[in-house]
Amino acid sequence: MLSDPITLYKLMILYMLGHVNFPLTNAQLSDFFLGHEYTTYFSLQKALNELLEAGLIKAEASHNMSRYESTKEGEDTLSFFGKNISQAIVEDIDNYLKENRLRLRNEVDVTADYYRSTSQDYIVHCEVREGKSILIGLDVSVPDKEQAEIMCGHWRDRSQEIYAHVMKSLLES
Secondary structure (H helix, E strand, O other), rough: OOOOOHHHHHHHHHHHHOOOOOOHHHHHHHHHHHHHOOOOHHHHHHHHHHHHOOEEEEEOOOOOOEEEEEEEHHHHHHHHHHHHHOOOOOOHHHHHHHHHHHHHHHHHHHEEEEEEEOOOOOOEEEEEEOOEEEEEEEOOOOOOOHHHHHHHHHHHHHHHHHHHHHHHHHOOO
């Protein structure tokens, strides 16, 4: 077994990322680690930062979330050292992923973010993904931050309806 807890947390993160075919957010990883009382938030963040610095995972950040994926080096590391994770922890992770797979996937497949453009308005960037493929990406310019935040907030609830409308409009003759 491992004597350094941070090393175990890093292997657990790599195991989780290696057993889903979509990225996991910081909040989702925190939900598992804190919910199962494996570690503190700060220790988890330390493990994530060390994995990033070592190139074992990569992150895609937006205003309201970071999405993590394992790299090839991370997968290789897990295949070599993964046996150091106890069977009880593997079962906890497997059960968590099995019970929450649909929720986890939906949380990362629908994203919305905004940024200030060079013309001083805001660009709202909305996406619906399926795995690594983007089903729809939408950029909308709005005059102020408040409108950008409202649009980002509504995207999760309305993205399927908007996607269906766009597809229907573009496909009808």
